[in-house]
Amino acid sequence: MGFMSMSFSSRTVTSLALALLALPACQHAKRSTTDRDASGGLTFALAIHGGAGTIDPSTPDQVFDRYRAALKAALTHGHDMLAGGASALDTCEAVVRLLEDEELFNAGKGAVFNAASEHELDASIMDGATLRCGAVAGVRTVRHPISLARKVMSETRHVLLAGDGAEVFADQAGVERVDNAWFDTPARKQALERLQQREQRDKRGAQAVPTDRRLDYGTVGCVALDQAGHLAAATSTGGMTGKRWGRIGDSPLLGAGNYADGFAAISCTGTGEEFIRHAIARSVTARMQFGGQTLEAAAHAEVFDVLKKGDGGLIAVDRSGKIAMPFNSTGMYRAAADSSGRFSVAIFGGEDEVGDGVQR
Amino acid sequence: MGFMSMSFSSRTVTSLALALLALPACQHAKRSTTDRDASGGLTFALAIHGGAGTIDPSTPDQVFDRYRAALKAALTHGHDMLAGGASALDTCEAVVRLLEDEELFNAGKGAVFNAASEHELDASIMDGATLRCGAVAGVRTVRHPISLARKVMSETRHVLLAGDGAEVFADQAGVERVDNAWFDTPARKQALERLQQREQRDKRGAQAVPTDRRLDYGTVGCVALDQAGHLAAATSTGGMTGKRWGRIGDSPLLGAGNYADGFAAISCTGTGEEFIRHAIARSVTARMQFGGQTLEAAAHAEVFDVLKKGDGGLIAVDRSGKIAMPFNSTGMYRAAADSSGRFSVAIFGGEDEVGDGVQR
Numbered sequence: 001m002g003f004m005s006m007s008f009s010s011r012t013v014t015s016l017a018l019a020l021l022a023l024p025a026c027q028h029a030k031r032s033t034t035d036r037d038a039s040g041g042l043t044f045a046l047a048i049h050g051g052a053g054t055i056d057p058s059t060p061d062q063v064f065d066r067y068r069a070a071l072k073a074a075l076t077h078g079h080d081m082l083a084g085g086a087s088a089l090d091t092c093e094a095v096v097r098l099l100e101d102e103e104l105f106n107a108g109k110g111a112v113f114n115a116a117s118e119h120e121l122d123a124s125i126m127d128g129a130t131l132r133c134g135a136v137a138g139v140r141t142v143r144h145p146i147s148l149a150r151k152v153m154s155e156t157r158h159v160l161l162a163g164d165g166a167e168v169f170a171d172q173a174g175v176e177r178v179d180n181a182w183f184d185t186p187a188r189k190q191a192l193e194r195l196q197q198r199e200q201r202d203k204r205g206a207q208a209v210p211t212d213r214r215l216d217y218g219t220v221g222c223v224a225l226d227q228a229g230h231l232a233a234a235t236s237t238g239g240m241t242g243k244r245w246g247r248i249g250d251s252p253l254l255g256a257g258n259y260a261d262g263f264a265a266i267s268c269t270g271t272g273e274e275f276i277r278h279a280i281a282r283s284v285t286a287r288m289q290f291g292g293q294t295l296e297a298a299a300h301a302e303v304f305d306v307l308k309k310g311d312g313g314l315i316a317v318d319r320s321g322k323i324a325m326p327f328n329s330t331g332m333y334r335a336a337a338d339s340s341g342r343f344s345v346a347i348f349g350g351e352d353e354v355g356d357g358v359q360r
Numbered sequence: 361m362g363f364m365s366m367s368f369s370s371r372t373v374t375s376l377a378l379a380l381l382a383l384p385a386c387q388h389a390k391r392s393t394t395d396r397d398a399s400g401g402l403t404f405a406l407a408i409h410g411g412a413g414t415i416d417p418s419t420p421d422q423v424f425d426r427y428r429a430a431l432k433a434a435l436t437h438g439h440d441m442l443a444g445g446a447s448a449l450d451t452c453e454a455v456v457r458l459l460e461d462e463e464l465f466n467a468g469k470g471a472v473f474n475a476a477s478e479h480e481l482d483a484s485i486m487d488g489a490t491l492r493c494g495a496v497a498g499v500r501t502v503r504h505p506i507s508l509a510r511k512v513m514s515e516t517r518h519v520l521l522a523g524d525g526a527e528v529f530a531d532q533a534g535v536e537r538v539d540n541a542w543f544d545t546p547a548r549k550q551a552l553e554r555l556q557q558r559e560q561r562d563k564r565g566a567q568a569v570p571t572d573r574r575l576d577y578g579t580v581g582c583v584a585l586d587q588a589g590h591l592a593a594a595t596s597t598g599g600m601t602g603k604r605w606g607r608i609g610d611s612p613l614l615g616a617g618n619y620a621d622g623f624a625a626i627s628c629t630g631t632g633e634e635f636i637r638h639a640i641a642r643s644v645t646a647r648m649q650f651g652g653q654t655l656e657a658a659a660h661a662e663v664f665d666v667l668k669k670g671d672g673g674l675i676a677v678d679r680s681g682k683i684a685m686p687f688n689s690t691g692m693y694r695a696a697a698d699s700s701g702r703f704s705v706a707i708f709g710g711e712d713e714v715g716d717g718v719q720r
Binding site: 279 | 492517518519520521523524529605615633636647
């Protein structure tokens with residue numbers, strides 16, 4: 001009878017277990033929960049992106065080598081911080097600061113030019129353990145917008161500061177400022193000129209010229225799970241080449257281009273307006289919270305079922321350390337590492353799967 | 361046998377119907393779906409708010425009478441538009457324009473003062489049928505920020521424009537501009553002075569003085585379902601009394617303070633930072649989409665389980681015309697009407713339930 005009872009209950013137990021797994025995720029989970037998923041075993045994990053877009057495969061290998069080297073350096077830094085016990089929040093900020101200083105990417109130094117041949121930078125950061133967050137939009141003279149976003153989070157009662165006001169706060173918070181021209185790079189200047197020539201040729205006016213994602217990819221982001229089981233996300237960008245009228249994209253908008261809670265941390269890159277419209281970052285965690293979906297299923301659904309081909313992609317990590325990096329463009333500069341020894345850098349599709357990542 | 365078969369199948373049909381209702385909502389529903397819920401029967405519905413906060417019940421009745429009259433006028437206008445076949449989008453814009461011109465509310469004329477004794481206005485609008493949306497933040501000279509948000513939606517490829525750039529666009533789009541002082545009202549000036557006196561007395565500095573929601577309630581919003589089955593949401597605000605550093609709240613952030621899709625339309629009011637942090641507006645529709653929750657359950661959960669007491673409230677309407685207006689503050693200026701003859705205005709809790717709304 002003991003045997004029969006056990007044999008009978010195995011299916012029941014499975015059903016019960018499934019029900020218990022599904023129910024809390026769907027209805028009752030606390031969003032601030034950071035208990036580790038027993039199935040994982042990973043003690044930390046992080047992912048990085050340097051933008052998604054139409055990447056021309058005929059680009060010389062030397063250029064891709066530079067991107068891979070920059071991603072590898074940032075990944076190494078983040079990996080070593082997490083391995084040493086740093087918080088996800090500190091790691092995300094530090095990694096994004098490195099990427100902001102790298103002129104290959106459209107964030108900080110190397111940011112795209114707006115229609116007035118200037119730079120307007122956006123960034124946000126969020127702590128999944130507490131849901132505290134900070135963001136800045138349209139700042140022109142802050143070397144590391146991600147650190148200003150962190151100060152908004154830690155030193156004000158606000159979440160989002162914009163424009164000149166955010167720079168007054170930067171001085172008060174002791175955040176480094178530079179001349180707007182400090183962000184200039186010849187490549188981004190050429191991209192603006194190409195866009196403006198196209199707009200002049202096109203008699204329908206600037207608004208009718210299709211967005212050319214080749215001209216402004218390079219938003220950067222980092223998501224991390226730390227050894228305390230806390231998640232964080234950070235995103236920084238120069239926005240869209242030739243943007244006008246104080247346009248703000250998804251990167252500084254929590255829930256759109258960046259989000260972290262007790263389920264996952266997400267950083268997005270692509271055509272910002274689409275990520276705002278669909279509230280992509282929050283929708284990924286909402287699928288997990290209310291629909292019981294896995295991180296991979298949730299991230300895949302938002303990128304392939306909700307967004308349109310070419311819109312971009314995202315990086316995400318959940319509380320068990322699982323990483324998802326789906327994108328619907330030809331490529332996404334990305335990198336991932338975790339406590340199991342995973343350490344890879346990739347640009348085009350399929351590189352993660354075939355395992356041709358850079359070795360340390 | 362016919363009888364038995366019918367009697368047998370009534371439960372089965374109920375179960376099947378419930379399963380069919382639950383499944384698509386949880387996983388498979390298209391967010392742009394606007395098919396009418398067969399259980400409803402309402403052909404249109406709308407709800408309006410004029411802010412939530414700590415409303416002093418000892419306020420003279422004449423003041424409440426003014427609020428009720430203003431809400432009733434806006435509700436009548438919106439009701440008559442929808443009854444006449446106007447779109448939800450046009451109705452939301454028109455109703456919010458009326459509320460922006462009413463100086464009782466913290467939007468347009470009557471907006472609160474920032475720390476520099478000026479006004480910075482935020483607004484957003486969203487079409488649930490197409491997920492098209494537009495928003496403006498930190499505008500200083502636009503009489504009807506909601507109409508500028510509508511122009512961002514209809515005439516640009518962007519979603520959110522901020523600051524001076526948004527005003528350059530306003531001129532191009534032919535949207536009325538006024539002097540910043542046009543928004544001045546004595547009551548809001550006094551609120552700023554009270555706050556500044558308190559900040560001077562409190563040696564811990566401005567950031568440590570607790571937010572006093574009595575000083576800035578009055579954000580306005582409208583959500584509507586039209587006879588074509590389309591949903592829309594619009595929200596407009598002057599933000600927080602004494603705000604500084606270009607602070608942007610939740611009202612212009614789609615997914616935070618305002619959102620509409622094929623499931624519901626939501627407009628929020630309260631301590632903006634909390635609505636951003638929790639992505640409240642999108643979370644309501646996400647609970648319906650991924651969790652199969654009703655509008656009432658979803659809205660109630662966000663306001664009472666996710667937000668803290670005193671944070672504020674929201675108005676929401678779903679595609680069957682059901683309305684939810686939960687708030688966790690002492691009151692929320694609100695009004696609701698639909699095609700069944702419902703027509704009510706309320707301020708404190710319990711007024712909707714006991715039916716003491718204003719009669720037409």
